[in-house]
Amino acid sequence: VNIAAARAEGLARRILEAEGVAAEPAGIQARWLVEAELRGHPSHGLQRLPMVVQRIRSGVSSPNAAPVVSWSTPACATVDGAGGLGPVVMRHVAALTAGRAREHGIALAAVSNANHLGLLALYVEELARDGLLAILTTVSEALVHPHGGAEALVGTNPLAVGVPAEPEPFVLDMATSATSMGRVLNARRTGAALQDGWAVDAAGRSTTDADAAVALSPFGGAKGYALGLALELIVGTLTASALGRAVTGTLDAESVCNKGDVLICVDPGRLAQPPRGESVSAYLEAIRHSLPTDGEGPVAVPGDRARERKRRRLDAGLDLPDSLWAELEALNPNLMENPA
Amino acid sequence: VNIAAARAEGLARRILEAEGVAAEPAGIQARWLVEAELRGHPSHGLQRLPMVVQRIRSGVSSPNAAPVVSWSTPACATVDGAGGLGPVVMRHVAALTAGRAREHGIALAAVSNANHLGLLALYVEELARDGLLAILTTVSEALVHPHGGAEALVGTNPLAVGVPAEPEPFVLDMATSATSMGRVLNARRTGAALQDGWAVDAAGRSTTDADAAVALSPFGGAKGYALGLALELIVGTLTASALGRAVTGTLDAESVCNKGDVLICVDPGRLAQPPRGESVSAYLEAIRHSLPTDGEGPVAVPGDRARERKRRRLDAGLDLPDSLWAELEALNPNLMENPA
Numbered sequence: 001v002n003i004a005a006a007r008a009e010g011l012a013r014r015i016l017e018a019e020g021v022a023a024e025p026a027g028i029q030a031r032w033l034v035e036a037e038l039r040g041h042p043s044h045g046l047q048r049l050p051m052v053v054q055r056i057r058s059g060v061s062s063p064n065a066a067p068v069v070s071w072s073t074p075a076c077a078t079v080d081g082a083g084g085l086g087p088v089v090m091r092h093v094a095a096l097t098a099g100r101a102r103e104h105g106i107a108l109a110a111v112s113n114a115n116h117l118g119l120l121a122l123y124v125e126e127l128a129r130d131g132l133l134a135i136l137t138t139v140s141e142a143l144v145h146p147h148g149g150a151e152a153l154v155g156t157n158p159l160a161v162g163v164p165a166e167p168e169p170f171v172l173d174m175a176t177s178a179t180s181m182g183r184v185l186n187a188r189r190t191g192a193a194l195q196d197g198w199a200v201d202a203a204g205r206s207t208t209d210a211d212a213a214v215a216l217s218p219f220g221g222a223k224g225y226a227l228g229l230a231l232e233l234i235v236g237t238l239t240a241s242a243l244g245r246a247v248t249g250t251l252d253a254e255s256v257c258n259k260g261d262v263l264i265c266v267d268p269g270r271l272a273q274p275p276r277g278e279s280v281s282a283y284l285e286a287i288r289h290s291l292p293t294d295g296e297g298p299v300a301v302p303g304d305r306a307r308e309r310k311r312r313r314l315d316a317g318l319d320l321p322d323s324l325w326a327e328l329e330a331l332n333p334n335l336m337e338n339p340a
Numbered sequence: 341v342n343i344a345a346a347r348a349e350g351l352a353r354r355i356l357e358a359e360g361v362a363a364e365p366a367g368i369q370a371r372w373l374v375e376a377e378l379r380g381h382p383s384h385g386l387q388r389l390p391m392v393v394q395r396i397r398s399g400v401s402s403p404n405a406a407p408v409v410s411w412s413t414p415a416c417a418t419v420d421g422a423g424g425l426g427p428v429v430m431r432h433v434a435a436l437t438a439g440r441a442r443e444h445g446i447a448l449a450a451v452s453n454a455n456h457l458g459l460l461a462l463y464v465e466e467l468a469r470d471g472l473l474a475i476l477t478t479v480s481e482a483l484v485h486p487h488g489g490a491e492a493l494v495g496t497n498p499l500a501v502g503v504p505a506e507p508e509p510f511v512l513d514m515a516t517s518a519t520s521m522g523r524v525l526n527a528r529r530t531g532a533a534l535q536d537g538w539a540v541d542a543a544g545r546s547t548t549d550a551d552a553a554v555a556l557s558p559f560g561g562a563k564g565y566a567l568g569l570a571l572e573l574i575v576g577t578l579t580a581s582a583l584g585r586a587v588t589g590t591l592d593a594e595s596v597c598n599k600g601d602v603l604i605c606v607d608p609g610r611l612a613q614p615p616r617g618e619s620v621s622a623y624l625e626a627i628r629h630s631l632p633t634d635g636e637g638p639v640a641v642p643g644d645r646a647r648e649r650k651r652r653r654l655d656a657g658l659d660l661p662d663s664l665w666a667e668l669e670a671l672n673p674n675l676m677e678n679p680a
Binding site: 073074075104135150164172174224226227230271280287 | 412413414415416418443444445446447448450473475486487488489490491493494499501503504505510512514516540543544545559560561563564566567569570572573574576577578579583584604606608610611620623624626627630631632633634636637639640641642
């Protein structure tokens with residue numbers, strides 16, 4: 001089905017409200033799911049809504065709980081998400097952390113007990129638009145094998161970085177796995193082959209057979225492994241949350257979500273020296289206008305393509321799989337209008 | 341020639357002292373070069389000493405200058421390295437930043453006008469041994485092409501992360517390029533082929549011909565490019581230093597070194613909640629003892645192999661190429677004893 005983004009967002013919000021979620025958290029969660037659809041990350045899009053609802057019903061998510069923010073120093077907070085929705089907790093935390101960064105130059109929040117954050121890009125993009133440099137990371141279930149290993153022991157641990165720039169901020173948002181578990185599951189359903197380098201079998205050898213895959217590979221070999229593990233340790237050290245195989249609750253409906261999240265904000269205005277070189281924006285423009293690989297399209301800066309997809313989908317609407325639509329309908333048939 | 345590490349360090353120190361470098365900065369610079377040799381990173385080892393000396397002679401390095409540290413907030417410093425030796429400036433900055441992190445939970449230093457930092461691992465390892473989480477990054481000359489691009493526009497921008505753990509801290513230290521320019525230059529000399537994925541030709545296509553290579557590739561494709569660029573922007577934004585092709589002075593003897601460096605330290609003790617999961621150290625041990633890829637050796641954690649190499653070389657001595665020895669001898673023949 002094709003549905004306008006605003007309408008999809010309204011429906012998602014009303015589905016959540018029907019589960020007892022207050023208007024504000026329902027609106028934030030709905031926006032985060034639809035932004036992921038707009039930017040071309042359906043794995044963080046509306047297909048997660050049924051899980052969000054089931055987690056509320058099973059009591060492992062407390063969508064109306066207020067996060068408890070404790071500033072152990074003026075620049076450092078530990079946050080108990082109180083089982084709240086990830087976007088609701090992190091958006092609140094981002095606003096507070098931004099305020100502290102403006103005061104102290106830098107601020108950090110170490111969050112535990114919040115549900116799946118969803119699209120990381122949106123948090124750091126909003127912060128970068130407000131003039132702040134932002135670094136955000138979080139931990140997932142252990143799905144990735146160590147470089148040279150055969151067992152899934154590290155999360156897909158994404159990293160997001162937002163840097164103020166004109167006309168648009170720089171927005172990096174990437175998992176440290178070579179692919180997502182969603183793609184492997186999809187290949188299992190359709191019988192398609194995996195790309196070489198995406199996953200390993202039980203002997204730790206790269207496999208293109210989705211049924212034989214037991215762990216995702218880190219992107220970029222030893223370096224991607226090292227980066228993903230570093231992020232897991234940063235989060236584990238600062239939030240005292242679960243690590244490795246002990247992590248639960250971002251992929252299922254019944255487990256408490258026990259991973260942590262870490263946000264660092266820096267206000268460049270509290271540090272700046274007179275610019276001595278090319279500005280960040282001019283540098284990014286030079287990259288965009290540099291010579292592309294022979295036969296390829298223009299060179300992109302992280303964030304460009306997602307922004308372009310969003311522009312297109314705001315015009316053309318979201319194309320959602322019929323099966324997803326049926327699933328959303330099943331959540332609360334009274335709320336769904338016929339989109340056709 | 342084979343030479344004991346302590347002796348190599350003493351010789352390097354004396355070569356620097358003969359150039360007018362005071363005992364303390366000479367000792368720090370010498371230690372940084374020899375640590376790189378010990379850990380198996382000769383590109384950051386004694387082969388850099390002739391360049392360090394030439395830069396002092398040409399006046400673009402001021403080895404006895406004192407860095408000027410300005411705390412714009414209690415947790416944020418801008419540092420003018422005053423043209424000092426990289427390890428001398430950064431070690432000083434690391435100690436001050438660590439102290440501020442202990443007070444305020446987190447602290448950041450944005451450094452400009454310091455020479456090449458050398459081995460990043462050593463700074464973050466020392467900080468992690470002192471109980472601090474440390475993130476350090478710096479920028480190099482533009483040697484890496486954007487993903488999908490054909491021009492060298494991004495630095496090899498390394499990232500180092502230290503995390504306290506027992507029995508040894510976690511130490512990540514990696515460039516965001518797939519290989520080093522040193523390896524490409526070496527392949528040009530010997531006529532050896534490059535590995536596929538290391539570099540591209542003028543059309544932006546992967547090449548194994550070292551003579552045709554015009555830019556290093558980022559590690560891990562689009563994600564490695566995004567990471568390297570994010571680091572360049574973080575440094576550029578916070579230090580107002582040069583970006584991209586404007587960066588000079590880490591590979592030559594005549595240019596002022598105009599890149600920046602950024603260090604963030606966090607004191608987990610100012611944040612910790614009661615641990616709820618497996619501890620970081622136990623998690624790392626579990627990874628080390630996990631199932632390796634069929635036929636491979638044990639799984640390693642970043643820092644393990646460098647530590648093992650260091651142990652071996654402290655016993656067996658450093659094997660330096662004869663040509664390097666001759667070069668060091670030429671710097672100051674009076675100081676060099678026959679190592680045999």
